[in-house]
Amino acid sequence: MATSENTRKQTQIAIIIILFLSSFTAPFILLFPIQELLYRPHDYYLFETIFKAYIILMFVLIAMAIILLINLLITPTTKKGRNVQRTIVGTSWLLVLAILFLCINHYQIIDEKGLHTNNFFSLQEDSTSWEEIVKVEQTNVQKDGVTKPDKLIFTLNDGSTIEQSLTAKLAKAKAFINYELSKSGITIENVYSENE
Structure with missing residues (x-):
């Protein structure tokens, strides 16, 4: 025992x-x-x-x-x-x-249909089509004299926004995002700020 x-x-x-x-x-x-x-x-x-x-x-x-x-x-x-x-x-x-x-x-997930996110407390995917996006901004932060890309901010036609940190994977997908946005005549606008 x-x-x-x-x-x-x-x-x-x-x-x-x-x-x-x-x-x-x-x-x-x-x-x-x-x-x-x-x-x-x-x-x-x-x-x-x-x-x-x-x-x-x-x-x-x-x-x-x-x-x-x-x-x-x-x-x-x-x-x-x-x-x-x-x-x-x-x-x-x-x-x-x-x-x-x-x-x-x-x-x-970002694909040819749009942006898809499954939030932590959600069991269902939240999807946003490319047609719902009216503006996209890339925020660039200047720190110690060096400017670095920080986030992509997607503004939707209802005024809400989706912010995504510009990870290495998202940076690689930017060319495809630009392609999808160009179909609606939208380009990614750069926004600069001194931060941190």
Whole structure:
């Protein structure tokens, strides 16, 4: 019985260590390939994970390691206490799985139809067609005498805007975005500001 208990504790310690150490690398290694497998369309200009999903998943894995550590350190003496502890750990695992699903479901696509984003707390893709866009600005930030592209801001015909950080992938897709915008006579306007 004691050997079984020791084995269980050693397994929990191993899981805690793996969760904690992998929290810094696993989101960046696993999240995009899973999304690619599940959501990547056949034709697209841009398909990428929204950076926030990586960070959220990292914190969730750290939180799970902490919950398991607390579970390991606190040993309830009563049956009711053990049941409460199991419920807390079980609920935590379900919460982690739900957040993992939301992270996998958090991406953006740009294709010939328009911009498509699946927000973190959404189960449905939010799509904006190229025809809805009336203006696009590229903000350029000057820092220490160097001007760097910062964001693309898409203004829609209802006055709302969509801001996207100008990542390396989005910068590569700019030629395709310009092509789609040119069909409606729109060009990307550069806006400069001194910032940070």
